[in-house]
Amino acid sequence: MIDLSLTDAQLALQKKVCAFADEHILPVAAANDAHHHVDEKIIAGMAREGWLGCTIPPTYGGLGLDYVSLAIIAEEIERGDAAFRTLLSVHLGLNSMALLKFGTEAQKQKFLKPQAQGQTLAAFCLTEPDAGSDVAAMTSTAARQPDGSYRLSGHKRWIGYATMAGHLLVFAKTDPRAGHRGISAFVLERGMAGLTTRDIPHKLGLWASSTGEVFMENVPVPAENRIGAEGHGFKIAMHALDNGRFTVAAGALGTIRACLEHSVAYARQRKTFGQEIGRHQFVQDMIAKMVLNLETSRLLVLQAAWLKNQGRRDTREVSLAKWHATESAFSAANDALQIHGNKGFSHDESPIGRYFRNARAPIIYEGTTQIHKMMQAEHALGYRALNGPPEMVS
Ligand SMILES: Cc1cc2nc3c(=O)[nH]c(=O)nc-3n(C[C@H](O)[C@H](O)[C@H](O)COP(=O)(O)OP(=O)(O)OC[C@H]3O[C@@H](n4cnc5c(N)ncnc54)[C@H](O)[C@@H]3O)c2cc1C
Structure with missing residues (x-):
């Protein structure tokens, strides 16, 4: 219960x-x-x-x-x-x-x-210019050396806090012919020879955050920096996404709440045709949708949290929470912008534009909405078991 x-x-x-x-x-x-x-x-x-x-x-x-x-x-x-x-x-x-x-x-x-302890920031480097949803299409390589160490080469792109992170969890292929089974995970440390990063300019949103690129040119990485066994990188990445997506879904509640609170306050203050705009049913429709989406998103997040607290795998539930909450956040921001009229379109007169732009990215990262729909449909159809067999409980 x-x-x-x-x-x-x-x-x-x-x-x-x-x-x-x-x-x-x-x-x-x-x-x-x-x-x-x-x-x-x-x-x-x-x-x-x-x-x-x-x-x-x-x-x-x-x-x-x-x-x-x-x-x-x-x-x-x-x-x-x-x-x-x-x-x-x-x-x-x-x-x-x-x-x-x-x-x-x-x-x-x-x-x-x-x-x-927050002394060193950390990044997660999976995406490449030609490999996003299709993780196994990555071309970064980790070539094993005779002494057991590795040389990493490749290009990671759209990496949160890449330029500020001291530790980068990088996924690269130790066996390029083995598809997703050939991917391994490594911690790269800032300062390693051949490792450089740079920020991506001109983003649509998240202007107060850092999103960047990682360039690896034959970076020498000791064997002690490999996380898990060779070939286990895909499994590690998917497990990581179950936790990352959870924080994205929970975060989206904050955007929905902010948009709802701003919209309610504005709708009770702004008057048209002799009454508060909150009295107009079309405006109420938008507010009601925000309320429903906040509550349903919260329930999905708490369901996932409950499973995690018990140590149970929750790929299916986290995917539902992430898909629904991030779409709900963007919808709430879009409706809040509409309720605020021209003030919603102004940087100076309301914060809604910032929520609107920032809410767009989570529909793309940590599994696009289409990938989550695909996961849910395939699970329902019996083509895959998102939470794996019982012995795989995380
Ligand atoms: C702000 C931001 C921050 C990010 N931070 C990180 C990070 O820290 N670390 C990291 O590794 N990555 C990060 N990413 C990258 C992100 O995870 C990828 O952009 C995402 O996985 C999608 O990959 P893609 O952009 O290459 O799109 P693609 O995979 O090329 O997809 C393009 C379109 O095709 C659709 N599509 C693809 N495959 C299918 C399919 N099988 N069925 C139906 N539709 C499909 C997609 O839904 C999408 O609409 C970040 C991205 C952004 C925008």
């Missing part, structure tokens, strides 16, 4: 992150966005609170919190600005949580601990 009530500790956390967003993120969000400024003071604040390692056990420098708490943090941070929830997704959901599951004790001490 899923109990939806929050514990006292979760309620206190919610209050704290909510206050952090109100005091530190929202007052500077418009300026950070307009100046394409990655605000490292906000990142340092999140690190100080331990949120960048909130679900990592204290032994490895984290807070050891549960997944409902992670969802709370993601939602409140995205209500401020999705740029910082994006960091939580790549640093913690996609990278650190994968190290926790698949890293050796030595790797956890060396890489995970500083990440959980």
Whole structure:
């Protein structure tokens, strides 16, 4: 039985992150966005609170919190600005949580601990110019050397916080003929010879975040930096996505909530034809849709959190939550923009345009909406079992 009530500790956390967003993120969000400024003071604040390692056990420098708490943090941070929830997704959901599951004790001490403490930022490098949804199409290679080390070559693109990360979890082929079974995972450390990064300019949104490229030219990587066995990279990436997508879905609740709150406030204040626009049924239709989508998205996120808290694999439930919540967030932002009329179209008169632009990316990353629809349909049709056989429970 899923109990939806929050514990006292979760309620206190919610209050704290909510206050952090109100005091530190929202007052500077418009300026950070307009100046394409990655605000490292906000990142340092999140690190100080331990949120960048909130679900990592204290032994490895984290807070050891549960997944409902992670969802709370993601939602409140995205209500401020999705740029910082994006960091939580790549640093913690996609990278650190994968190290926790698949890293050796030595790797956890060396890489995970500083990440959980927020001393080193971490990125997740799967996508390439010619390989997005089709992960197995990647052409990055990891050539094994006679001494057991590797040489990595290739180009990763559209990587969150690539230029700021000290540790990059990179996927490359150790056996280019073996399709997805030939992919392996490595931690690359900033400063390694032949490793360079650069930011991608002129993005549609997420202007206060960093999104970049990773270039690897014969980068020497010691065997100790390989995560899991050779050929296990695809499995590691898919597991990582189950956690990353969870944070994306939870974050989307923050966008829906912000759009709903702004829309309600504006609809009760703006008058046309002698009454508040909130009295017009077409406006009520948009508000009602936001309410329904917020509630249904939250239920899907909490269902996934409940499964995760029990250590159960939840690929199917996370996919549903991510698909529905991110589409709902974009729809809420679009409707909020409509409700605000010309003020919604202005950077100076409302924050809605920022939510609208930022809500577009999550429909593309961590599995496009089409990929999630395909996953759900194939599962329903019996062509694949998204949560795997029972012995594969994560
Ligand atoms: C802001 C941003 C941040 C990102 N951050 C990261 C990151 O940190 N790390 C990382 O590794 N990647 C990251 N990505 C990359 C992202 O994960 C990919 O863009 C995504 O997986 C889709 O790949 P693609 O863009 O190459 O599109 P493609 O895979 O080329 O797809 C193009 C279109 O075809 C559709 N399509 C593809 N295959 C099918 C199919 N089988 N059935 C139906 N439709 C299909 C897609 O839905 C899409 O509409 C980021 C992207 C963005 C925009």
